[in-house]
Amino acid sequence: MRTALIVDDHPFVRLAIKILLEKLDYEVVAEADNGVDAVQRARELEPQLIVMDLNIPRLDGLEVITRITALGLSSRIVVLTEQSPAFYSERCMRAGALGYVSKTAELDELQLAVRAVMLNKSFFPRLEDHGRMANHVNESESRQIENLSNRELSILRYIARGMKNKEISELMLLSDKTVSTYKTRLIDKLNLKSVVALAEFAKRNQLI
Template sequence: MIKVLLVDDHAVLRDGLKNILEMAEDITVVGEAVSGEQALEQVEMCQPDLILMDINMPSKNGIDATKELKKSYPTLKILILTMYSHDEYFMAAIREGADGYLLKDSPSSQVVEAIRALSKGESVIHPTMTKKLLSLHQQKEDSPNDNQLTEREKEVLICLVEGLSNKEIGERLYISDKTVKIHVSKIFKKLNVKSRSQVVIYAVQNQLVPLPPSS
């Protein structure tokens, strides 16, 4: 059973989410919080496996709460569920350790599946965010973290973060689908990830791709 803590300052939304989640046989809501500060307290009491976290809340926002929670509970899964599709919110959340990022316009079934995916060690990112991640592909200094990737693998990585399919990557880089699959497999192995969503999160957290300047 996946134990979930709901963190959102809107009671109607919490009630709706709770009803939806508890219809799933493998998910149970063990607690609720109306702020990031209260979330820190509830984690001690409820011992959840995963937190469904809003961003804009009183007392302490979801990003700051994520940062503190990940320091104290590194294995705790945190799924951001927010109305904000701004790049700066997404990247701040990922950098502070969020395991997934969904927008509140996501279907309820997608939220349920995201919770299941995170509980298995996978990651989930709203398609809108993956497409908005990169604004420019230039003027990035190499960091020690990406030295293990070849130049071609770095190009493929940028395409993965953009959300391109293998076919689209092949068309952009003028290589075959089979070659793309080989590069993707090597990237997964070198970065120790298991899914495309995890690639995006790893790339953002370790600054392996050019990011829009923070405001």
């Protein structure tokens, strides 16, 4: 029986994924509700499949994918998230994920993704769909977002949710000073004037 790790901070979501995977003849050997535990469980158990959200506490999902990939494990990663594929699917692919499924999709799509990645095939939104999802976004702002690092993008998303430096630092395991530095850098890179403007930018571009 193949083994799987589920990473999501919502118990009901984890339960739904577990039921689905068990129907596909997977043994769910562990669950994690945060990024730190996810990396630890992946290192300890080396599951064949990891199904994970991006929006998790204590290490952003993109950072988790990067760290698990760096461990050199054979685990296949499928991202199941509410985040828009317009800005996140390619980043997940570059970080090491093999699949990307929206939480708004039917469960059948997650099944297809799981089957695909276990055959060592990728499963991502079609490029033409990706383009249609992003065509409402100002092109210059879209390019600015593409030029942000994964960590900058994560912090921008947390700013848009109204989180303070202390909250962001605890979520991402950074110091308050480092978060402040990233805020200043974001204001500069996006040619904005304030933290309020950063939040408006993120909301306008549907980054949350």
